[in-house]
Amino acid sequence: MAHAKTSYVCLPCRASYKQPYPGRYDRERLCPRCTAPLVHVGSAFAPPRRRDAAAWRTLSVLLHAGVRFHEGCCGDGPGYRPRTVREVRERMAYARATGEPFDRALVRPEVQAPAGKRLPAPPIHP
Structure with a gap:
């Protein structure tokens, strides 16, 4: 039977690789193209x-915030993850306004302004 991957x-390469789960004695995994370290993102990653x-910019923000894509306990996937830069900006503005940690605000399915506060408008980049 094959091992789970x-x-x-x-x-930097914008590439994804399926590899066996990290073992106890595994070394750091390196990209076969550029030899940069690979980031373990989880089994439910597309x-x-x-x-x-x-x-890829959105994915980079998620990974640097510590968000990963591991399966849930019932096989229902990793839960909500933002897909656009706009969604990431909204959640980061929400985190700043409420004081919630960025990693939790990024995986929150809905973002609403707290009572009596208004979320700042995301910056517009030309």
């Missing part, structure tokens, strides 16, 4: 297309 990502720069 999980996903690893190389952000990579964006390589040309989709906005999706």
